[in-house]
Amino acid sequence: MITEVTDILVIGTGSAGYCSAIEAARRGRSVLLADKGLAGKSGCTVTAEQIAAVIPGMIRGDSAEIHYRDTLEAGKGLSDPALVRIMTEEAHRCIEKLERLGALFTRNRDGKYALDPMNGHSYPRSLYYKDITGKMIIDTLKAEAERIGVGVMEDVQIISLITGDNGVSGAVGLNFRYAQPVLIRARAVVLASGGAGELFPLSTNPVQSTGDGLILALKAGAVVRDIEFYQFYPVCLVYPKTLSGFVLGISQFGRLYNSRGERFMEKHDPVRMESATRDILSQAIFREIREGQVGPHGGVYLDATGLNEEIYEEYSDAISITRKHGIDLKIDRVEVRPAGHYAIGGIKINEKTETGVPGLFSAGEVTGGIHGANRLGNNSMLDTVVFGMRAGRFAAEYAAENGGEKADMEQAIGEIKRVKTLSERGVRKYAPWQIKKRLQKIMDEKVGIIKSKDQLVSAGRELKTLEDQLREETGVSARGFFFNRSLRDYLETANLLILARAIVLASLEREESRGAHFREDYPDVVGDEEAVSLEITLEGGDPVLQKRALSGETQ
Amino acid sequence: MSSEAFSVKIFKFDPSIDATPYYKEFLIETGTGQSVLDLLKEIYRNHDSDISFRFSCRLGKCGVCAVRVNGKPVLACQTTVENGDVVIEPLKGFPVIKDLIVERETYRDRLKSARPYPDRADRSGGSSVQKLWADPNASPFLCTDCLACMSSCKALSRIPWEFPGPAFFTNLARWHYHPLDRSDRPALAIRSGISHCTACKSCSKVCPKGIDVYKEAIEALEKKP
DSSP states (O other): OEEEEEEEEEEOOSHHHHHHHHHHHHTTOOEEEEOSSSTTTSSSGGGOOOEEOOOTTSSTTOOHHHHHHHHHHHHTTOSOHHHHHHHHHHHHHHHHHHHHHTOOOOBOTTSOBOOBOOTTOSSOOEEOSTTOHHHHHHHHHHHHHHHTTOEEEOSEEEEEEEEETTEEEEEEEEETTTTEEEEEEEEEEEEOOOOOGGGSSSBSSOTTOSOHHHHHHHHTTOOEEOTTOEEEEEEEEOSSGGGTTOBOGGGGGSEEEOTTOOOTHHHHOTTTGGGSOHHHHHHHHHHHHHTTOOOTTSOEEEEOTTOOHHHHHHTHHHHHHHHHTTOOTTTOEEEEEEEEEEEOOEEEOOTTOBOSSTTEEEOSTTEESSSTTSOOTTHHHHHHHHHHHHHHHHHHHHHHHSOOOOOOHHHHHHHHHHHHHHHTOBOOSBOHHHHHHHHHHHHHHHSSSSBOHHHHHHHHHHHHHHHHHHHHHBOBOSOSSTTOHHHHHHHHHHHHHHHHHHHHHHHHHOOSBBTTBOBTTSOSBOOGGGOEEEEEEEETTEEEEEEEEOOSOOO | OOOOEEEEEEEEOOTTTOSSOEEEEEEEEOOSSOBHHHHHHHHHHHTOTTOOOOOOSSSSSSOOOEEEETTEEEEGGGOBOOSSOEEEEOOTTSOEEETTEEOOHHHHHHHHTTOOSOTTOOOSOHHHHHHHOOOOOOGGGGOOOOOHHHHHOHHHHHOTTTOOOHHHHHHHHHHHHOTTOOSOHHHHHHHTTGGGOOOOOHHHHHOTTOOOHIIIIIIHHHSOO
């Protein structure tokens, strides 16, 4: 067993993880970053295209206050106003910090930022660097982390947080590279492990997005809120396969058709058409798919031909990538459909990114409460940067005064034994990937864009069966820990199943349509003032639910 | 469904068990539009669950899935296989950890000596950033560290101890073009052995991002400012 000792353990190496690590390290704390895959490569940041932020003096009339109101408006009464206030007000300073570290954002000749409009934002306020903004940010953060000596552990999957009377005292993981369990003693832990795109068959996320952080937090006693809100990116390529899940941001300027050649957005949102919000677009496309109005690969058609050259220039990366695969967006129609994109709900945090479990902090997509019932485009990158930096700061402050208790070795050894037993299972009736594939089908058809009671109840039953099958009849064919993909698939599928059941539970309870949660049997949208937050905790391995009324102070 | 099949040979090596690497052959059903990554996933699922390979974003943006296909370094997720026989091997020029996964640490450690961040930069204020700002508009910023170029480099394969490889210089070029960086990257390039480049330009030919590595990194660093 490998043992590591650090002040702060950060789980996940996307933007939120790196921002936390850098802020904590700058305060003189020792920091260790852990990632299941290669650092900076396994999160969504590397594929992100823009970041929203109001920079004073850029656009006349815009302000952090309006950004705050836009975000609350999209959140439909479920956003935590205090968190949104922080995100929108600290945006400017965080962008400035990123720039000082070397991040580049495209500017006009007059030195002002080039800003893009985005659906739901009152003013153009999305910063970008070509369409490699996320990569630019993560490359910058990685370089800075390296410069100031942040430690990085790759190929390490955290399987459990170690908790005791005084909160978190570390974590246990598997190092697939060195084929050994790892014990990390830490005074504070920051969960920044991202979303769970793998819940769905088509996802814009990297394959590592399996909701591990949500389950780690739940098992440690934290609360997960509003997890029934899952955002779909409406327009993603389904074909060619080499690009399935590829986000086509250019779609807001294009036209969508079904297989009958109808521009179907005329029915659903005749004013905004293809620039409608993501939930409206996703539902419209999902309906066409359900009615079979699709092309040979199961998607509807996007026509982005005949657009302004400036638009093509801006999406040059998308155009050159698709061209390599034989598609010319300037000439060809392409097949598209919605893909799982963003977990809007997540770990409940306060202004200091505390989770309620002492020593456990959290930031980024794995958290909930900021985007409420629906997330505005380009607010997620901002969220990762603002709350990532805060998590680092508050975790560092906490670690300066707390922690250092001996990790509960019994707990750690118990976890390692559990996983070791799994690794010795051998072949059984099912392989973990088969269970995961069936889970994805259930989620896509019954728990995704359009939900109803009957479908949810049936999904809940099927998921329970899958969980039994995973526990009893599913093997782990490869042995040991050395890059054991089937073991990793098993552990991830187990996490996805708990999460899927939690989503079904909350989706059933929420008998209304709001934001990204749409119930066909309750299509009427309830007013913001009646908003109730649904909180999930874990009891005996099963998700349980509590309702929490939100005070109407959304302004 | 066609029942035709084609052969996929995969480099296998688990140093904890195998004395030497070997190739394992799989017969895969002919399909359309399959990527190399699809093939690897199919093999993991239905043929050999102990095969090790990396992938992450599936969209050619993260750069972790680079392997050699019929000798040519490519991104597994972005390469479609025609239904001919295929040999899949790890990138050349790196020690193999297991199967298609190679060891990147030696390269990274070497890169550390090149101070891979805005060096001697003024990090104090935002306004200075704005004054300095000019879009470098340089392709090395697109580099995903997939290391495909390293696998194709003739100088690196011949004298790895003298020449750190094209990815090293692409990284250096990134900072050379960076408006905040104040260190003498061309001088560092000379000390790092840039003169050993044979100008074969294989790096430019294989880059999945289309970076003209030779022109935008090697030549740019060799040019006197």
